[in-house]
Amino acid sequence: MVFLLPILVFAGLLVGLTVALSVAERVLINYGVCKIDINRGDKILEVDGGQTLLSALNESKVFIPSACGGRGSCGHCKITVRAGGGPVLPTETPFLSRAQVRAGVRLACQVKIREDIEITIPEDLLNVQMFTAEVATTRLVTHDIVEVLLALKEPAEISQRPGQYVQLQAPSPEGPVYRAYSISSPSYEKDTVELIIRLVPGGIGSTYAHNLEVGDATVLTGPYGEFRLSEDPDVELVCVGGGCGMAPMKNIIYTVYERWPDRKCWLFFGCRTTSDIFYLEEFQELARKHPNFRVVYALSDPLSPEERWDGETGFVHLSVDKHIEPGGAKRSAFLCGPPPMIEAVMKVLADKGFTPEDIFYDEF
């Protein structure tokens, strides 16, 4: 009895306090159902208040790109909040410029829903879905670049445009993270997504991708990206890739030749050595079927004496300079590679009569 009383009293007190707090929480922190108005009435969601905007949107199948999984460390989940988001938090300011703060840009993972909220997101994001997929094949195309073919399971089909990308979920010690990869399979192959990934030592996403085996289950979201291919068959296409920037080109080229077999198209690809070359035979095969398709590979490192190479040498912008005719024909260029390469190629293309509006490149 002498021990029981204090234990009972203390436990009773704690239970009392806990109950009081729970009741208070019920009454006070109950925001009820809040409305999220996306793009001025395009889509109106009803979600439970109290959670973050990112998780509420994800639950309602609106997928905002995010690499860190909602911890506020990547700054990718930027959206514009027009009304009802509360003040900008200290956790967001490192990722927002003054102009963005004025425009109402917020990190969706840091905005807590406490009232009805109005947001603006790029329209394409409304089409983004989360897919589960199974690894169908993996193939090393060079010593450090792997091609992974994912067979979609749920949903079973993806509707993507060439130049768009998906985010592949990869495990990390701090929970799942997402890494963006361009889709390399043509857009008419709706039940698969093919990715081309170079192994970066220490990289979370690329290490995961390189260790995937046939049959492994994966999760991805997409498609993301604003690029739109010119629908006019008279517009000549110039694709220039460097290093491992091949995936969007492959998608563009195969999609184009499925729809317009006679469309004029160039592919320039720059890499360092013969061991970095991939897809050359496939593209040469395609070029035999479609005479208006021209493939140029350029090697930038000096050849070793025993190697044979009958393609171009030097950096890829020199090959572009050599092959592309100056003139005012309707042309459009798509570039993928490191910024110095893009800069060099853009300079060459400007000399050939391309205007900046004719040139698209991957945001690096």
Place this chain on the structure above:
Amino acid sequence: MGEISPFVILIAAIFTNNILLANFLGMCSFLAVSKEIPTAAGLGAAVIFVMTATTAINFGVYHHVLVPLGLVYLQFIVFIAVIAAFVQFVEMFVERFSLHLYHSLGIFLPLITVNCAILGVSLFMIIRKYTFAQSVAFGFGGGVGWTLAIILIAGLRQKMRYSDVPRPFRGVAIAMIITGVMAMAFMGFAGMVRIQ
């Protein structure tokens, strides 16, 4: 101790028996949050509120639950539980009804739970056998005194930013020295009123 008027206790708790400068309680958040005056004032306001309210609650719990059941020795753990629960409640309340204050107080609100000055005031009220009115006055005065001290040192530390403090004394070390000097200065109030 029934004879001292609550008003005298209030004044004493602010000046002569300042919980921070006379008893050196609540030093942790005092040193951590005394870099700028506005945040120091925000934390001070929260401390005043929590200190006053928890003294009143703890007075009731002590005299109406612990004393009748003969469980006075449970006072430490019970007071801590009450303070923690109350801070949680305040946090929820502020988040719901004044989002602006919630964001400006930020992390300081939950930090109050571990401010030992709050527990200290509740324990003093028991040791000194205060009545309810005296306890509340003492709690409120203790909070005001703590706030006064933290705002004063925040002002001093803001000024000190550009003075050339010798390397070994920089940061918390010089803040401790200043606190000591301030405590001595507050001893000048000693003759004003006197409680224990």
Place this chain on the structure above:
Amino acid sequence: MGVITVGEVLRRASEFECRLMNFYLDLAEHATREGVRLLTDYMARHRQRLAEALERFPEQEYRRISELPIRYEPASIDDSCFEERELPPDATAADVLDKAVELDECLVALYRHVLQQETDPAVRDLFESLVRSEEKDEIRLKKIKAMNYF
């Protein structure tokens, strides 16, 4: 250890950017590999843009904060950043990129040194944005390395 103004810190950062630019220009001139030449040439122009942006700061809206005092350790950025990091003329692009990341770190260390102090919120904003842009730059350099083009 002394006290200088925020404007002076920015001026020293801009000076450091100019030294970086000259460092890359020097590499570009002596590089035996074409790829290294292209890369360093690009990086030199990038640093020049940053140096010019830093020089413009104390004018416009930053006039007020550029007069504010700041503690400064003379050792924050100095020759030690460049010492022992001489690159041979036949360095590969990967070597150059690794080194560039290290040099970026020197600037980040300077900015962080300011951020460690208790300063005006506007100064904090400015230096936080500078740290952010340097860190973005580091990521860019690492991505360029990962693309394996040069």
